[in-house]
Amino acid sequence: MKTDSLDDWRKTTSTSDVTSESDGKEVTLFGWIKEIRDLGAVKFLILQDREGTIQLTIVKNRAEEKVLRKTDLIQTQYCVAVKGTVKKTSMTKRGFEVIPREIKILGVAQHPLPLDVTGKTSALLDTRLNARVLDLCHEENRALWSVQSKALEALRQFLTDRGFIEVYTPRIISTATEGGAALFSIDYFDQEAYLAQSPQLYKEQLTLCFEKVFEIGPFFRAEASHTRRHLSEFISIDIEQAFVKSSDVMKLLEEIMHFTCTTVKENCRKELEILKHEVEVPKLPLKRLTYSEVLEELKTEGNSVPWGEDIPTPAYRTLGKLHPYFYFVTDWPTESKPFYIAPKDDQPEVSEGFDLMWRWMELASGGTRVHAKSVLMHRLKEQGLNPESFRHHLQVFDYGVPPHAGWATGLERMVMMLTGKRNIREVVLFPRDRSRLTP
RNA sequence: GCCCUGGUAGUAUAGUUCGGUCUAGUAUAAGCGGCUGUCGCCCGCUCGACCCGGGUUCAAAUCCCGGCCAGGGCGCCA
Numbered sequence: 380m381k382t383d384s385l386d387d388w389r390k391t392t393s394t395s396d397v398t399s400e401s402d403g404k405e406v407t408l409f410g411w412i413k414e415i416r417d418l419g420a421v422k423f424l425i426l427q428d429r430e431g432t433i434q435l436t437i438v439k440n441r442a443e444e445k446v447l448r449k450t451d452l453i454q455t456q457y458c459v460a461v462k463g464t465v466k467k468t469s470m471t472k473r474g475f476e477v478i479p480r481e482i483k484i485l486g487v488a489q490h491p492l493p494l495d496v497t498g499k500t501s502a503l504l505d506t507r508l509n510a511r512v513l514d515l516c517h518e519e520n521r522a523l524w525s526v527q528s529k530a531l532e533a534l535r536q537f538l539t540d541r542g543f544i545e546v547y548t549p550r551i552i553s554t555a556t557e558g559g560a561a562l563f564s565i566d567y568f569d570q571e572a573y574l575a576q577s578p579q580l581y582k583e584q585l586t587l588c589f590e591k592v593f594e595i596g597p598f599f600r601a602e603a604s605h606t607r608r609h610l611s612e613f614i615s616i617d618i619e620q621a622f623v624k625s626s627d628v629m630k631l632l633e634e635i636m637h638f639t640c641t642t643v644k645e646n647c648r649k650e651l652e653i654l655k656h657e658v659e660v661p662k663l664p665l666k667r668l669t670y671s672e673v674l675e676e677l678k679t680e681g682n683s684v685p686w687g688e689d690i691p692t693p694a695y696r697t698l699g700k701l702h703p704y705f706y707f708v709t710d711w712p713t714e715s716k717p718f719y720i721a722p723k724d725d726q727p728e729v730s731e732g733f734d735l736m737w738r739w740m741e742l743a744s745g746g747t748r749v750h751a752k753s754v755l756m757h758r759l760k761e762q763g764l765n766p767e768s769f770r771h772h773l774q775v776f777d778y779g780v781p782p783h784a785g786w787a788t789g790l791e792r793m794v795m796m797l798t799g800k801r802n803i804r805e806v807v808l809f810p811r812d813r814s815r816l817t818p
Numbered sequence: 819g820c821c822c823u824g825g826u827a828g829u830a831u832a833g834u835u836c837g838g839u840c841u842a843g844u845a846u847a848a849g850c851g852g853c854u855g856u857c858g859c860c861c862g863c864u865c866g867a868c869c870c871g872g873g874u875u876c877a878a879a880u881c882c883c884g885g886c887c888a889g890g891g892c893g894c895c896a
């Protein structure tokens with residue numbers, strides 16, 4: 380079908396701008412037809428844009444011929460433009476409707492569609508992800524990304540207000556890895572290169588010149604994880620600050636969580652209602668448990684973990700039941716933390732690293748960093764890494780690296796916390812995992 | 819990578835226990851017709867499916883083996 384030209388038509392009004400006060404007003408609306416109810420002599424079209432929906436009413440013996448011809452062609456999910464008059468009425472739920480004077484068909488949809496756009500029949504996540512943009516039209520998803528956008532705005536505002544500057548470190552890196560997660564290798568002309576798993580080393584280096592930095596951006600982990608909280612590509616929110624230690628950045632972290640929760644709770648009432656989720660603003664200070672205290676608690680619950688070992692997922696689930704909100708876990712064994720986490724001066728087997736937990740899920744992790752080159756070299760070797768492959772990083776430690784600390788949190792996990800979603804794929808536009816590379 | 823469960827029209831499901839009236843049921847979407855006010859409109863008709871490959875059997879959606887995919891859990895990891 381040949382579609383109509385946009386010409387000089389421009390949107391004057393969003394569906395949400397139409398109120399009973401606009402009675403009699405001429406409007407130009409753009410959107411998509413989500414439902415058609417043809418009662419014979421009268422036809423109702425439900426037009427949706429990103430703000431919501433409005434009913435178009437066509438009374439057949441009163442409508443103009445050209446309007447009738449267009450409406451006969453329209454199918455669900457067609458993209459249309461409407462010039463018409465707002466009419467106050469008691470016969471719609473919102474109290475008004477729009478009587479079209481002229482309609483343009485701007486985009487057509489091919490039926491059958493992979494999803495039910497009316498939302499009457501729900502689809503499984505896998506089906507939804509395969510037709511993601513169509514799925515994103517649903518009110519609940521639009522609410523979800525409003526929450527994410529508001530959360531990002533809050534995070535940026537909080538950090539810039541406190542003098543942090545936003546930076547971008549490379550996504551394409553050379554061999555130096557921090558250990559831990561596997562890297563994706565890429566073709567980089569005639570050199571070996573990888574996708575960055577975190578901005579860790581760069582953000583630490585930048586404390587030498589900028590003192591307080593943050594970065595929000597995608598990072599990549601080549602782990603064959605199959606869980607509902609891991610992705611191959613995720614958005615990390617990273618901060619690093621000079622002249623402070625872990626207790627300072629923990630305070631910053633709990634304040635930013637408090638601020639973000641408060642902002643979302645106050646500014647996204649409608650969205651949270653749509654999502655049927657309540658955001659509980661954390662009471663500060665958050666609980667601080669040491670790793671050893673956590674092991675004691677687990678032992679009491681019949682879930683013993685030997686000191687020095689990582690805490691397995693089932694044990695975290697137990698902890699989540701004991702502490703069903705935010706809590707810090709501090710004083711981790713040095714051997715279980717990455718090489719850049721500083722050991723305590725008076726007790727080197729214990730580190731100044733911490734995790735911020737939300738129920739059973741790790742939400743953030745950070746700590747005081749090592750800033751003495753000799754200690755860093757020693758820690759690298761202890762972790763079985765080759766100092767030679769960190770040559771460029773280590774060199775910076777000859778330029779006067781300040782004492783510093785920082786943390787990183789995953790945006791997707793924060794949004795899960797803010798929206799009540801249980802699978803991380805729900806809160807990513809186009810998720811990438813072990814087996815999903817499309818769309 | 820491992821374990822458990824599953825894969826049936828565009829979508830979501832029933833049927834699989836114990837192979838046979840399953841010519842595969844239902845809802846929704848889609849198509850056609852009807853209807854003056856619907857709002858999950860309604861009514862009638864129509865279209866449309868057993869993941870792929872192999873095996874057992876007179877007979878497989880149903881049982882067995884392999885593969886792929888999905889959901890959950892574990893591990894890895896954050």
